[in-house]
Amino acid sequence: MRSALRPTAACVAAAAIGIGVPVFAVPVAHADEASPDLVVSALPSAAPKPGEVYDRSVTVTNKGTAPAHGFTFRIRLTRGLDFPQHADGCVYSTIADQVRQALCKVDTVIDPGASVTAPVRFKALPKALMEAVEYGTSPTGETPTGGFDDSYRRLALTADSTADLLAQGDLAEGGPGSRVTVTATLRNDGPGWIRQQEGDDQPALKVRIPSGTVAVEVPADCAPFGTDGPTGPSAPGHSTYVCAPADHTIDADQFLDYGFVLRIAKNAKDTRGEVTVSSVHGVRPAFDKNPANDTAYLNVDVTGGGEPGTGTSGGTTTGGGSGAGGSGTGGRGNDPHGRTTGGSGATGTTGTTGGTGTSGGTGTAGSASGTAGSASDTSGTAGSDGILAATGSDGMPLLAGAAVGATAIGGLALWAVRRRTTGK
Incomplete structure (x- = not known):
C-alpha cells in the first residue's frame, strides 16, 4: 500500500x-x-x-x-x-x-x-x-x-555560485626597539557565505611576520603555521601564522580583523610581511575565482637609527649648508609600497661652520663645499624622505558531517579578533 x-x-x-x-x-x-x-x-x-x-x-x-x-x-x-x-x-x-x-x-x-x-x-x-x-x-x-x-x-x-575572499594589509611605523600594531584582514566580498561542509580545509588567512620584527602578541584565532597546516595553539614568536574564525564561518560582506603586536629589532630597517588568502592547510579555496586580490602586505616603516649621511629609516635628513655653488644631498630609496622616495638636499647659501643635524636618529648632514670653503648647517635635517627599499621577510555549518579540521587554534586571547560587516 x-x-x-x-x-x-x-x-x-x-x-x-x-x-x-x-x-x-x-x-x-x-x-x-x-x-x-x-x-x-x-x-x-x-x-x-x-x-x-x-x-x-x-x-x-x-x-x-x-x-x-x-x-x-x-x-x-x-x-x-x-x-x-x-x-x-x-x-x-x-x-x-x-x-x-x-x-x-x-x-x-x-x-x-x-x-x-x-x-x-x-x-x-x-x-x-x-x-x-x-x-x-x-x-x-x-x-x-x-x-x-x-x-x-x-x-x-x-550551489552553482562563488565567493570572493580577499586579503587586506596594514602600515605602521615605529623606532627600533618599539612595539607597533598591524592588522591583517580577511574579507568575503560574496556573493556566497562560506563554511566548508565536507572536510576540514576551512577558509583562513596566512600571515607572514615582517623580518626584523617579532610577534609578541598574537590573536587567539591565529596558530603557528608549518609546512601544510597549524603546528600548535596560538603563541608569540613564530614567523608565519594561519588565522581562521573559531566557528569556521565567514558570511558574505564580512570582515575578520587579526591584530598582531610586533616588536621592532634594534637594527631593523623598513620591512614588510605578507597576508594571503588560504585555508587552514595552506590551499587556495577552489570556490574563489578571483586570485588578483588574494595577497596584501604588512608594512613597517622604521624611524630613526640611520647611518650618517644616508637618511636611513625615515629619519628625514635634508640639507647641509654650502659655500657658493655647493650642495648637500640626502638619502633616496624605495618604500615597501614600491614608491620612489627621498630627494636632494637643499642647495645652501654661503656656508658657515656648523655641527650635525639629526632627526629621530643619527643621520648626520653631509658636508658641502664652495668658494668660501667647507661648511655644514647647524639646523639641517638630513636627507628628504629617506625611506629605504623593503627587505622582505624571513618565513612566513551548519550541519557538518565531517569533523571540522584540527586547526589547533587556541591559547590566550592576547589580541581581540574583530568581526564586522560592510552593512550591505
Missing part, C-alpha cells in the same frame, strides 16, 4: 550538527514485541543556482513488524537555503546558527512493508554556496534526536 503525503517545506540546517554526534539510540524491542522501523530514501544531489528551487521526494518505508501510526518528518537547511512556501501541518522556526527548521506531523498509518512519499522543497538564496540539508524521521516515527542513519539523512551540496 502506498499513500501520498502533503507537500512539506524544506528547512535550514543547524551548523555543527553531526559533528561527533552519536547515531540514533533506537529503542530495542524484545524478541516477542512488534515495532515499526521507518527507513527514508536518499535525496539526489544537486548544484542549484541562486534563486532556483529544489523539488524532490523521498520514500518513507516501514521495514518493521508493526504499523507506524503517523510520524514526524523534519527538514533542516543551512543559511544559504530557505523554504519557498509553508505547508499545512508543518511548524517552521529558525534555530541556532541561522538554521531554518520545519517539523511536519503526518497522521498516515504505514503498515509493515508499506511506503509513503514525502516531498522535500527548498530554494537557494543569493548567498547560497556550501550548504547541507537534513531530512527524515526516527525509526519509530518520533522526532529525530541524534545523528544520521537510514531514517534521518543529510545531503551536502554546493
Whole structure:
C-alpha cells in the first residue's frame, strides 16, 4: 500500500550538527514485541543556482513488524537555503546558527512493508554556496534526536555560485626597539557565505611576520603555521601564522580583523610581511575565482637609527649648508609600497661652520663645499624622505558531517579578533 503525503517545506540546517554526534539510540524491542522501523530514501544531489528551487521526494518505508501510526518528518537547511512556501501541518522556526527548521506531523498509518512519499522543497538564496540539508524521521516515527542513519539523512551540496575572499594589509611605523600594531584582514566580498561542509580545509588567512620584527602578541584565532597546516595553539614568536574564525564561518560582506603586536629589532630597517588568502592547510579555496586580490602586505616603516649621511629609516635628513655653488644631498630609496622616495638636499647659501643635524636618529648632514670653503648647517635635517627599499621577510555549518579540521587554534586571547560587516 502506498499513500501520498502533503507537500512539506524544506528547512535550514543547524551548523555543527553531526559533528561527533552519536547515531540514533533506537529503542530495542524484545524478541516477542512488534515495532515499526521507518527507513527514508536518499535525496539526489544537486548544484542549484541562486534563486532556483529544489523539488524532490523521498520514500518513507516501514521495514518493521508493526504499523507506524503517523510520524514526524523534519527538514533542516543551512543559511544559504530557505523554504519557498509553508505547508499545512508543518511548524517552521529558525534555530541556532541561522538554521531554518520545519517539523511536519503526518497522521498516515504505514503498515509493515508499506511506503509513503514525502516531498522535500527548498530554494537557494543569493548567498547560497556550501550548504547541507537534513531530512527524515526516527525509526519509530518520533522526532529525530541524534545523528544520521537510514531514517534521518543529510545531503551536502554546493550551489552553482562563488565567493570572493580577499586579503587586506596594514602600515605602521615605529623606532627600533618599539612595539607597533598591524592588522591583517580577511574579507568575503560574496556573493556566497562560506563554511566548508565536507572536510576540514576551512577558509583562513596566512600571515607572514615582517623580518626584523617579532610577534609578541598574537590573536587567539591565529596558530603557528608549518609546512601544510597549524603546528600548535596560538603563541608569540613564530614567523608565519594561519588565522581562521573559531566557528569556521565567514558570511558574505564580512570582515575578520587579526591584530598582531610586533616588536621592532634594534637594527631593523623598513620591512614588510605578507597576508594571503588560504585555508587552514595552506590551499587556495577552489570556490574563489578571483586570485588578483588574494595577497596584501604588512608594512613597517622604521624611524630613526640611520647611518650618517644616508637618511636611513625615515629619519628625514635634508640639507647641509654650502659655500657658493655647493650642495648637500640626502638619502633616496624605495618604500615597501614600491614608491620612489627621498630627494636632494637643499642647495645652501654661503656656508658657515656648523655641527650635525639629526632627526629621530643619527643621520648626520653631509658636508658641502664652495668658494668660501667647507661648511655644514647647524639646523639641517638630513636627507628628504629617506625611506629605504623593503627587505622582505624571513618565513612566513551548519550541519557538518565531517569533523571540522584540527586547526589547533587556541591559547590566550592576547589580541581581540574583530568581526564586522560592510552593512550591505
